[in-house]
Amino acid sequence: MSRLAEPLRTTDTEAAIVEAARDLLAEGGIRALSMRAVAARVGVSATAIYNYFENKQALVRHVVNVSFEAFDAYLRSAVTDKPEGSVERLRALGEAYIRFALENRQYFQVLFAFHSDLPQDIEELPEGGGYALFRQAVVDAIQSGSIRKADPDLLVLYLWTHVHGLVTLLLSCQPDARCRHSGEELNATELFSKFHEFRYYGLQPEVAVRSETGSAAAS
């Protein structure tokens, strides 16, 4: 039953299938991922795939899960050099999120379209995943006094929805993820940067305090 019971496989067709599916997805999006195309790349017939995956949906779901791990790893590696509890760490996370989406847009779009097995409850999200990383950064930032005290999960969701919205809106409206405005042309990362002040000081009208901390606080 278990795969461990039969550890010797002459040729690992399953891995080849997953790799072919991943490549097709990255190259031409979900429309390019057909059972026959995957099979052709692997060098088998289309029906052979059904020995490893119940159907196309299961194959896609598996590819998405693999890609999610790559996404998480990308985020993790983007903040290793940022001090814990710093606002820079949070900022780096947001920028990495955007960068990953733009560089892997073809299957970034698929990641969330075929989410699959996310738990209902926030608390049950995996330990090493991107959410946990994001959350820990928020918790640290609160503890070090870099940002306001509030429910960490609420804060994560707040920040997450923001970068996610920025990326998805730009990706779906502007194919090149750029936004021309009053002469200058901005991409998602630059927009994210321009939003820092809004995020940190909020939309309230300018009040006295702001100048006191000066530009150093701009996250």
Next chain:
Amino acid sequence: MSRLAEPLRTTDTEAAIVEAARDLLAEGGIRALSMRAVAARVGVSATAIYNYFENKQALVRHVVNVSFEAFDAYLRSAVTDKPEGSVERLRALGEAYIRFALENRQYFQVLFAFHSDLPQDIEELPEGGGYALFRQAVVDAIQSGSIRKADPDLLVLYLWTHVHGLVTLLLSCQPDARCRHSGEELNATELFSKFHEFRYYGLQPEVAVRSETGSAAAS
């Protein structure tokens, strides 16, 4: 050539096609919208559609444009009773955005997946559209001193990406657009409401001024 030259059409098949396509989309999403299914609803053969639309993509694009207008109208009607320049008007816009997405999720998802003919430049967006409405609300809010002075387009994009991210993230991750967290279950609108404080005061650590304005300022 022009449709005005032949104003008399015995039966308006085109309108029936569009209506059938819209209904199918709302009922079963993009997967339910097939040329044959549309044709069957109208009572013609599938190929008859090609007399009115070049191909399926053109049909979908047209339906999307129609739906966008409905979306704009929905937003417009949501703020008619909110005073210009008020933060409530901005808030109502965000809430309407979320409400429309949740109530029409099947083709809200299609709206941005098949965006079609959005202009490259922000300035060229249509006058009566949702963006213009959003932008005017921001301009008024700035002028009346309700929110900080800043580039209106940047502010609109900032707020827009936020509600858009909230909706798309929840819609794609949680089929019922709810988020369970520490016992309580929140939907998108409630989350949006919980974010008000973050949006208005920002993420900066609590400083002196806040209490001065009191709870009345919470938008």
Next chain:
DNA sequence: CTGTTACCTTAACGCTGTTTACTTTACACT
């Protein structure tokens, strides 16, 4: 040596978007 199982094949079914060739209907012009 036999039975079982993993792994693969081809053929086929019903669906899809789209093209082709063909009718029918209606109106405009001489």
Next chain:
DNA sequence: AGTGTAAAGTAAACAGCGTTAAGGTAACAG
């Protein structure tokens, strides 16, 4: 009134899709 043209519809077919069914082959266990 007769002819030409264009609109609006049809059925048949093609290539592609996901998937199922039936069958074959090779390896391994008893």
